[in-house]
Amino acid sequence: MSISDKKVRVLCVEDDPQLRTFLLAQLKARGFQAQAVSDGAQAIDLAAIFQPQLILLDLSLPTLDGLEFLRRLREWSKAPVIVLSARDEELVKIKALDEGADDYLTKPFSLNELLARVRVALRRADETERLRSGTTGSDLQRPVYKCGGENGLVVDFAHRVVRTGGIEVHLTPTEYDLLCELSRNAGKVLTHRELLQRVWGPDYSGENTYLRTFIRHLRRKLEPDPTQPRFLLNELGVGYFVPPSDSQEL
Amino acid sequence: MSISDKKVRVLCVEDDPQLRTFLLAQLKARGFQAQAVSDGAQAIDLAAIFQPQLILLDLSLPTLDGLEFLRRLREWSKAPVIVLSARDEELVKIKALDEGADDYLTKPFSLNELLARVRVALRRADETERLRSGTTGSDLQRPVYKCGGENGLVVDFAHRVVRTGGIEVHLTPTEYDLLCELSRNAGKVLTHRELLQRVWGPDYSGENTYLRTFIRHLRRKLEPDPTQPRFLLNELGVGYFVPPSDSQEL
DNA sequence: AAAATCTTCACACAATTTTCACAACAATGC
């Protein structure tokens, strides 16, 4: 979807109700389809559903810190983020920019400047979008992996939540990382070395035992019948893989 | 060329000699390949020759205005531009951003913030670069081997999948390696020694029995009639080969 | 201290590779 085609979706994550209302109004007046939330946890939810093409982010949020939101978002989304913050300290700025923010404006800021910077961000994003649409590159962008229909497996990258048969399953950090790596490359066999290096780090390329153990844990938690796996599959002598994601709605 | 591969080329267009020297030194100290000019007309020339991956641009220049430079540059280059200016007026900022600048810093600025914003710009540019090379970049080797039309043999190297008559066939690691070696050199007879060395390693050049066994396994799995092979063919006394890949236009 | 998580080990079992003995086949010379 090209940005010139339809209304551009902008998500505004802002604590201060006054500024939030103001931004929302201004954005809408300029032809954007804008939504707003005041809270970081909700913001992740909305980002996954609303799939905004641009995010305006206040750093000081209740429940989930702005930087933490950014970190979580970047696990599955590349949408440009412009940080709006009252804090002018160099360290905070740099942290935010290195954590994945595309721009940083200090309050109080000029509305026109913000809008100009919004145009810059969208200009860049539109370009990469045009490139992406030509390729198969389906990696990332999609906030969930789904497989096996109604009673199947769901990995919700945005919320770091995994469900099987509709029931939420608790995974340990390593278990989740391993499952993530597999479901991000669904349909492709990842070799033992690849998995070990990506999940445990570059020094563990020989420890096949780790993989066996954690694959077993995952199967025990996720497979209806761990004896006959449907999701976590093995290619003997090569590695492991999960089936391709079900083709989905938007 | 990925940005992480080699030194990133940065062009610094700056009037003030003191700041120019300072930026140049800082950039080089941080592993960039940096060049500088003080004049807009020269800058265009140098940009064309040096092909920088990032440009730092002062707005107040002799001979050719910074904005004019930007306009000219954007006619043929998409390299990210970060404007450094003493002027803090809203109108100038907006003009620059809309004219194609990616960021705008007001002097005096913090060096660390500039470097962070440089990283942001390069991060985005690297991403689009990767996409671009993926689409246009001519794959050196064809990603699939196809032979025998609709009900024939297909080897999908990228996915490590083999199909015959449309049905996916499971191959063991050695079987797959052997088939790969043959189909990568389709149409060419590979000697026993060549195959053994490439698939089993340099110490197995005498074990012809291996070849016979695995060719048999492959034929049993892939050939409609293993008695009369269509794909895995033998050149008596020399070695084995597969027919050339079907020409496939897109 | 307790709980959760990660690491390590030894064994059973299944898939794969290696090995072997022999049948079938093509090329050559009689």
Next chain:
DNA sequence: GCATTGTTGTGAAAATTGTGTGAAGATTTT
């Protein structure tokens, strides 16, 4: 034609390797 020789195809075994398993110890988190 026929036997000879070397090469290729065949089936089935033994040996090896890879994977699934439970469970115990070490480490980290709470």
